[in-house]
Amino acid sequence: MSTHINAEMGDYAEVVLMPGDPLRAKFIADNFLDDVKQINSVRGMLGFTGTYKGHRVSVQGSGMGIPSMSIYINELVQFFGVKTIMRVGSFGAMADDIQLGDVVLASGGSTDSAVIQQTFGSGIYWSALPDFELLHAAYETAKSLDIPVKVGNIFAADRFYNDEIDMKKLTEYGVLGTEMEVAGLYLLAAKLHFKALDILSASDHIFRGEALSAEKRQTSFTDMMVVALETAIKE
Numbered sequence: 001m002s003t004h005i006n007a008e009m010g011d012y013a014e015v016v017l018m019p020g021d022p023l024r025a026k027f028i029a030d031n032f033l034d035d036v037k038q039i040n041s042v043r044g045m046l047g048f049t050g051t052y053k054g055h056r057v058s059v060q061g062s063g064m065g066i067p068s069m070s071i072y073i074n075e076l077v078q079f080f081g082v083k084t085i086m087r088v089g090s091f092g093a094m095a096d097d098i099q100l101g102d103v104v105l106a107s108g109g110s111t112d113s114a115v116i117q118q119t120f121g122s123g124i125y126w127s128a129l130p131d132f133e134l135l136h137a138a139y140e141t142a143k144s145l146d147i148p149v150k151v152g153n154i155f156a157a158d159r160f161y162n163d164e165i166d167m168k169k170l171t172e173y174g175v176l177g178t179e180m181e182v183a184g185l186y187l188l189a190a191k192l193h194f195k196a197l198d199i200l201s202a203s204d205h206i207f208r209g210e211a212l213s214a215e216k217r218q219t220s221f222t223d224m225m226v227v228a229l230e231t232a233i234k235e
């Protein structure tokens with residue numbers, strides 16, 4: 001039991017898939033896991049544990065943005081013994097060659113969030129990176145399943161709605177797209193010593209103005225879910 005999670009030690013598997021949307025967590029549990037138990041409901045931030053192909057796996061919603069996600073990650077790692085977290089999120093594509101639904105593995109996280117400066121002080125531009133073995137395993141897993149993935153830098157924006165950030169320039173510098181958590185996830189992984197990877201599906205294209213519905217964001221990203229689950233059972 002912790003402030004935001006009403007579970008007991010042992011309720012979570014060592015590997016957790018973490019979507020921002022708690023209803024995406026429910027979708028994964030309902031459609032991919034066997035012997036499912038709901039283990040968190042505080043604030044509607046649903047968490048589940050079940051088995052995938054005989055291996056214990058948990059799914060826990062994080063809410064949106066680094067501040068909300070950080071609460072769940074701190075509690076999962078410090079109070080429930082979680083060792084690996086794979087975020088399974090949506091993102092706004094920026095690169096031209098990304099189509100809606102495409103899967104991306106974030107090999108780096110850029111951000112306008114203050115968390116990096118708050119941690120290291122001004123003048124230090126710490127690089128937010130995933131666990132390499134997890135990234136490699138997810139990449140090889142996707143390849144073996146014939147699921148195309150792109151790998152690259154993702155920008156975690158503190159604000160979903162902003163018109164100050166030069167997204168064109170970030171794209172010119174190789175950033176593939178934007179969401180709201182990746183740099184915080186990798187920072188916490190380094191601080192708390194767990195393995196992390198951000199796996200994403202394109203829910204919209206910010207320059208082409210294309211967008212999926214809220215319902216599709218909960219239920220249509222099955223390629224990403226399969227890559228994460230198949231990677232999870234190799235942990």
Ligand SMILES: O=P(O)(O)O[C@H]1O[C@H](CO)[C@@H](O)[C@H]1O
Nearest residue numbers: 020021064065089090179180
């Ligand atoms: O779909 P999720 O995983 O929530 O991820 C993206 O969607 C939310 C914004 O709509 C932010 O959390 C962003 O990172």
Ligand SMILES: O=c1cc[nH]c(=O)[nH]1
Nearest residue numbers: 090091092178179180
């Ligand atoms: O954070 C997000 C998620 C999807 N699309 C965006 O533009 N931003």
